[in-house]
Amino acid sequence: MAVGESLDFRIPSDVQYIEGIVGQVVARCTALAWSRRHVALNVPVALTEALSNAILRGNGDDVRRSVMLRVRIDDVQLVAEVRDEGQGFDLEACTEDATLPENLHREDGRGLFLMEKLMDRVERFRDGGDGDSAGGNVVRLVLHRA
Amino acid sequence: MSFTVARLGDVTVVEVEGQLIVGNRQELKQRVLDEVDKGARKVLIDFERTGYIDSSGLGVLVSLAKRIRDAGGELRLANLHDELQTLFELTKLDTLFQISTTRAHALESF
Numbered sequence: 192m193a194v195g196e197s198l199d200f201r202i203p204s205d206v207q208y209i210e211g212i213v214g215q216v217v218a219r220c221t222a223l224a225w226s227r228r229h230v231a232l233n234v235p236v237a238l239t240e241a242l243s244n245a246i247l248r249g250n251g252d253d254v255r256r257s258v259m260l261r262v263r264i265d266d267v268q269l270v271a272e273v274r275d276e277g278q279g280f281d282l283e284a285c286t287e288d289a290t291l292p293e294n295l296h297r298e299d300g301r302g303l304f305l306m307e308k309l310m311d312r313v314e315r316f317r318d319g320g321d322g323d324s325a326g327g328n329v330v331r332l333v334l335h336r337a
Numbered sequence: 338m339s340f341t342v343a344r345l346g347d348v349t350v351v352e353v354e355g356q357l358i359v360g361n362r363q364e365l366k367q368r369v370l371d372e373v374d375k376g377a378r379k380v381l382i383d384f385e386r387t388g389y390i391d392s393s394g395l396g397v398l399v400s401l402a403k404r405i406r407d408a409g410g411e412l413r414l415a416n417l418h419d420e421l422q423t424l425f426e427l428t429k430l431d432t433l434f435q436i437s438t439t440r441a442h443a444l445e446s447f
Binding site for chain 2: 206209210227231236239240243295296297300301302304305308309
């Protein structure tokens with residue numbers, strides 16, 4: 192039976208917060224004996240990409256808006272949901288195949304590519320919110336341990 | 338992230354400690370460009386003490402390579418651990434940079 196836990200964070204839209212909360216998630220994965228590759232590559236890089244997208248694109252770098260991160264980790268999988276408070280943006284429209292020769296010299300455009308390469312599943316949807324929240328964009332990352 | 342800059346012969350060696358990510362990549366970019374402005378043309382970034390790099394960090398490396406090349410120099414990389422090597426292979430940036438397994442090999446290769 193999977194033994195796991197949930198971690199919840201709420202941060203202002205400031206990229207300086209990313210490293211600290213990613214470090215806490217990685218520490219939990221390490222404590223649950225996830226592999227070196229998962230804790231040194233897949234989880235920190237994909238999570239950093241999702242958080243920076245939420246801050247810079249979703250919330251437009253507006254520090255008055257928050258980004259929420261909820262992570263469920265157990266010995267089977269990690270599910271991370273990154274939620275912003277923005278109006279929505281077309282992530283695909285600003286992302287091309289980063290490995291095409293004509294894109295190799297580009298500075299940007301690798302964020303979604305890396306999330307999809309490093310996670311088993313990446314889902315993006317709009318959360319309409321309810322009476323207590325205004326809603327926003329959600330990126331759900333799923334990584335299986337095996 | 339913190340980094341140190343040292344001059345070994347005519348090579349400027351930058352050692353990156355910690356993560357190279359969206360929150361700090363401009364510090365590295367500016368520091369290296371300052372060295373280029375002061376005349377550095379052979380630049381080596383040593384990742385022995387680096388944790389992970391995100392797409393913004395990779396983008397800064399691509400940008401620096403171009404700026405140094407435009408100035409008549411070259412940026413080379415060394416000491417990628419297995420996960421960083423995988424990252425460069427996934428993005429095919431291993432085809433864009435000359436990457437050495439050790440600092441000594443990189444210094445010899447310039």
